[in-house]
Amino acid sequence: MAGEKYLKAVIEAADAVPLIVPVLADDLAIDELVDQVDGVLLTGSPSDLEPRHYGGESDDPDALRDPHRDALTLPIARHALETGVPLFAICRGFQELNVVLGGTLHQKVSDVAGYHSHKENPDDPLDVQYGPSHPVTLVEGGLLARLAGAGEVMVNSLHGQGIARLADDVTVEAVADDGLIEAFTVDGATAFALAVQWHPEWKATSNKFSSAMFEAFGDACRERAGKRQV
Numbered sequence: 001m002a003g004e005k006y007l008k009a010v011i012e013a014a015d016a017v018p019l020i021v022p023v024l025a026d027d028l029a030i031d032e033l034v035d036q037v038d039g040v041l042l043t044g045s046p047s048d049l050e051p052r053h054y055g056g057e058s059d060d061p062d063a064l065r066d067p068h069r070d071a072l073t074l075p076i077a078r079h080a081l082e083t084g085v086p087l088f089a090i091c092r093g094f095q096e097l098n099v100v101l102g103g104t105l106h107q108k109v110s111d112v113a114g115y116h117s118h119k120e121n122p123d124d125p126l127d128v129q130y131g132p133s134h135p136v137t138l139v140e141g142g143l144l145a146r147l148a149g150a151g152e153v154m155v156n157s158l159h160g161q162g163i164a165r166l167a168d169d170v171t172v173e174a175v176a177d178d179g180l181i182e183a184f185t186v187d188g189a190t191a192f193a194l195a196v197q198w199h200p201e202w203k204a205t206s207n208k209f210s211s212a213m214f215e216a217f218g219d220a221c222r223e224r225a226g227k228r229q230v
Helices: 004-012 030-035 067-083 092-100 143-148 208-228
Strands: 040-042 087-090 134-138 152-155 170-176 181-186 193-196
Touching (some): 040 092, 067 087, 067 092, 087 208, 092 181, 134 143, 143 170, 143 193
Parallel strands (some): 040 087
Antiparallel strands (some): 134 152, 170 181
16 A cells, blocks of 8 residues: 555655555566656555564564565665666655665664654644654755755654664765664665655645655656656
8 A cells, every 4th residue: 555645745746646566576577667667656654674684683573564565665676776766765665775775773763772752642633743843954965955955954753663774875864863864865876866764745745845855756757757768
């Protein structure tokens, strides 16, 4: 499944047409599929990436896992990077991309000394859950700082996991007020390759910074589309 908020952000902010890929990795020629699209959006999800993908141990029997998604999105992300398909990774997608590139995750950020809880209160209305939660510092000269036109922005926060060891060959784009890495771009990528831990898809067109991210992604998709049509 894909949440409506992601689909509407792609349509309204990126000016593109979303295609939902079924979570049937064993029945799909994943590389051929990625070769046919103009961009890949890795969405968030209530589920966590299985720890075995980054050498971690499963120490929480109550954690929500989705091995079928893992089997699809990890190779999709890998092939997109290898072949220059624009890639925008959000929340779980941000964590997936870090793992694909060799990084690791904290299974519970709130259990790690020095970090505050980054989870939402599920009893709050959605507008509160997805409302501004904490500031992030945008790295000077980075893609996000240019898109925001600022050095600091407020973002929402609806995640339990987070980056433990950052992957090699990426550039940090944003850091939370407690030091947790919240965004990065992929060094050497031949197309747009951005990952953010927060949720810019939520009412994207009502937030200039969120709109700018999706517009940049859409522009990259159109650039690829133009090359594929030559």
